[in-house]
Amino acid sequence: MKNSEIKILLVDDEPDILEIVGYNLKNEGYTVxxxxxxxxxxxxxxxxxxxxIILDIMMPEMDGIEACEKIRGTKGxxxxxxTFFTARGEDYSQVAGFDVGADDYITKPIKPKVLVSKIKALLRRIKVTKTIESTTTVVIGDITIDREEYVVIKNNKKLSLPRKEFELFSLLASKPGKVFKRDDILDSVWGNEVVVGGRTIDVHIRKLREKIxxxxxxxxxxxxxxxxLDED
Known part of the structure; x- marks a missing residue:
């Protein structure tokens, strides 16, 4: 996907942020x-x-948490x-953000070039998952991945996976046999702003092995x- 085809919504109540960040993103060719x-x-x-959507938290009329929740509840x-973009670095703000469906969390202040780099990393997730997101149901051997219901069906048994487990499995299953590097997995599933321990992937893989x-x-x-697909 070309940068000119990518649409970004920048939300902030500070005009300077809208101007500076918007300018840098437009310079990369994005539609802002x-x-x-x-x-x-x-x-x-x-x-x-x-x-x-790059979303500030502290805003008038409706804050970012509520806006995120409403957006996530809108069909399509x-x-x-x-990703939330805010000066508030308290743990409770991050937890609240992820609870309503945020994918990432970026704190201010941040240099424009660094921000653009992080945005590019976020947008790579679209490219990584595009091959299997063109259809809502993917069948691999005796496994069916239902991307609308966020469930996996194996041997006619429905498995309800937590969101991160589902996204990790969908990523790995998008290209059977391909080795996904740990950094690429973290970037695609958790995002480079989320602080996770080195064992996070291992724990999720262990859970997937138990279930699938x-x-x-x-x-x-x-x-x-x-x-x-080798089960020998």
């Missing part, structure tokens, strides 16, 4: 829309269906990438993981 508060953000998200916007089957997931020592 702006909003000054949560109410306007919801309206423009519905109107433009952006690929990414359930899977839009949303141990031999479907292969560890490539020092590199990462891959999904395989």
């Amino acid at each position: 829309y702006t909003a000054k508060n949560g109410l306007e953000a919801v309206d423009k998200a519905i109107k433009h269906t952006p690929h990414l 916007l359930e899977n839009v990438l949303i 089957g141990d031999n479907y997931f292969k560890t490539v020592k020092g590199v990462g993981y891959k999904f395989t």
